[in-house]
Amino acid sequence: MNKLLPLLTLCLALATSSFAPRPAADGYRVGDKATDFKLKNVDGQLVSLAGNKAAKGYIVVFTCNTCPFAQAYEARIIALDKKYAPLGYPVVAINPNDAADPDESYAAMQALAKSHAYSFPYLQDETQRVARAFGATRTPHLFVLKRQGPAFVVSYVGAIDDNAEDANLVKTNYLENAMADITAGKPAATNTTQAVGCSIRWKKS
């Protein structure tokens, strides 16, 4: 018992520490293998992770048409694709929101992708199964996947940076820091970060 006590105390301390890794909704954590999916892009084509043979990985971002935080990050997401697609990590944007809202419909997604000249796929997660598998809870919610053989391993989960309101006031570029490590073949020093966003609009069962 005496030997166990320090361990037990440590476990308790970890469990109650406010800095303990967050046991978020069930979903992917760093190190998990992502299950591939096939979702319809705004151009009508089905997109899967395995489909792009050249990709070393992906920056998967659950985002949407209407959330003000998603809108605040839209230009930054477009910039991410411009920067990281040439490095082998293109953006794949997925809209998980219930498309019963006309502003989140497939047609509205097409219109947005066109008017803002998305250089990356913008996929509709019609059944919301992909968002549930990933454990996405909000928009925007971001996951970096790295190809390891046939698998795509979750290498970063969380925020793009530390200031949603104003890109000019960003002090820490969490995602860019992680991508610097990941593209250099190293695990991200900070692989899980926090962000605030709009709850995904789940379908009323």
Next chain:
Amino acid sequence: MAVVKFPELQQRLARPTDTTYIVNFWATWCAPCVQELPAFEQVRAANVGKKVKVLLVSLDYASQLDKKVKPFLKQRGLQSETVLLNETDPNTWLNQVDGKWSGALPFTLIVNNHTRQRATFEHELSVAELATALQKFPN
């Protein structure tokens, strides 16, 4: 309406009081949050004189305080205590509110520091859900 930094809010939430606090994190731009605000108002009104308080914590940008948040509160006639949390980086505070919160809004924490009870909800609540959750707490 007070504008607070996180340490101030944290102190407030940690106060050793026997009052049960219903703390709702919301924003004017969050549609489901706005929809559920009347539920918090109803629960507040139903518990006047009891040791139950509602605290609405707005995550609107501080820059929107006068333009958007204050007019919103006035227009809706919200009487619950409201503060605006003026923090830009959730990594400095989100986990300290509750380790189970993934960052989606709305988020509600019911806490009684005297009985050390906590309940958290990372989704919209109805008056009925809120009342049921509250039954487990002293009042």
